[in-house]
Amino acid sequence: MAKPIQLLAKSSKLLHSLAEKGALPISELAEELDMPRPSVYRLIDALRLVGLVSTAEDGRSQLGAEVLHLARAVLDALPEARAAQSELQRLNQVTGQTVYLCAPRDNRVACLDWVRGTRVSLLALSPGGALPVNAGATSRVVLAYSPGLLARLSGTPFEQLTPKTLTSLESLEHDGRAIRERGYSVSSEDVTLGVSALGVPVFGPAGELSCAISLAGLTDDILGNEPEYANELMVSASRIQEALEAPL
Known part of the structure; x- marks a missing residue:
C-alpha cells in the first residue's frame, strides 16, 4: 500500500489534471500519474466516495460537485474575493469580457x-x-506596484509565453513606469496570441497592493475599447478598495 503522503500527492495530481484538462479516460490518467490502471481505478473510487470526482456520461472521470463547495469556501475566506465579487459580475455584464481577480503568491500571480x-x-x-x-x-x-520585486527576480530568467512576452529587465522597468503613469496595464498578446487584457491595481487599507483586476478578451475587442474598459476597471477597483477598508 502506498504511503499516505504519496497517496495524497497522487490524489492532488489527479485532481489538478482534471481541473486543467477536463474529463479524462483512465488510460490517460494512468499515464499522467505513472500508476497501473487498477490503482487508478481504486484512487478514483475513493475520491468519488467523497464527491471530489464523478463519472461523465461517456465514462471518463471528471471533477465532482464537492469541489465547487470547497472552492466557494476558499473564496469566502479571502477578503479580496468577498470584496470583489459583485464588481467582477458588474464588469462582466457591462463589457461581456472575462474578468479576473488575481493576487501575488510566491513570486507568481494567482487567479483567485x-x-x-x-x-x-x-x-x-x-x-x-x-x-x-x-x-x-x-x-x-503586481510587478509595477510591488517595490523591490523586480530586483529580487532579476537574477533568474523570465518566462517567455509568446513572442510578445516581456523578458528583459529594461523592458519590464519601462513597462512598470508606464503602468504607474497611466494607472493600468496593457497586456497585448503576451500570454496567448490573439488575446489581450487591461489590468488595474487594488490597494489595501494601509496603501499596500492587495490584488489586481483585469478584463481579458480578443485583442481587437480589448484594445479597441481601451479607454472605456480602463475607466470601468478603475471604478471597480475603487469600490473594491472601499469594501476592503470597510469595518467588518
Missing part, C-alpha cells in the same frame, strides 16, 4: 476568481492557476 466572458473560450488562466509576474495584465500590475 473570475467571471468568464462570452467571446473567448480558450484562456491560459483560470481560478487556482498562476502566471509569472512578467506576463499578463494583473501580473504586470
Whole structure:
C-alpha cells in the first residue's frame, strides 16, 4: 500500500489534471500519474466516495460537485474575493469580457476568481492557476506596484509565453513606469496570441497592493475599447478598495 503522503500527492495530481484538462479516460490518467490502471481505478473510487470526482456520461472521470463547495469556501475566506465579487459580475455584464481577480503568491500571480466572458473560450488562466509576474495584465500590475520585486527576480530568467512576452529587465522597468503613469496595464498578446487584457491595481487599507483586476478578451475587442474598459476597471477597483477598508 502506498504511503499516505504519496497517496495524497497522487490524489492532488489527479485532481489538478482534471481541473486543467477536463474529463479524462483512465488510460490517460494512468499515464499522467505513472500508476497501473487498477490503482487508478481504486484512487478514483475513493475520491468519488467523497464527491471530489464523478463519472461523465461517456465514462471518463471528471471533477465532482464537492469541489465547487470547497472552492466557494476558499473564496469566502479571502477578503479580496468577498470584496470583489459583485464588481467582477458588474464588469462582466457591462463589457461581456472575462474578468479576473488575481493576487501575488510566491513570486507568481494567482487567479483567485473570475467571471468568464462570452467571446473567448480558450484562456491560459483560470481560478487556482498562476502566471509569472512578467506576463499578463494583473501580473504586470503586481510587478509595477510591488517595490523591490523586480530586483529580487532579476537574477533568474523570465518566462517567455509568446513572442510578445516581456523578458528583459529594461523592458519590464519601462513597462512598470508606464503602468504607474497611466494607472493600468496593457497586456497585448503576451500570454496567448490573439488575446489581450487591461489590468488595474487594488490597494489595501494601509496603501499596500492587495490584488489586481483585469478584463481579458480578443485583442481587437480589448484594445479597441481601451479607454472605456480602463475607466470601468478603475471604478471597480475603487469600490473594491472601499469594501476592503470597510469595518467588518
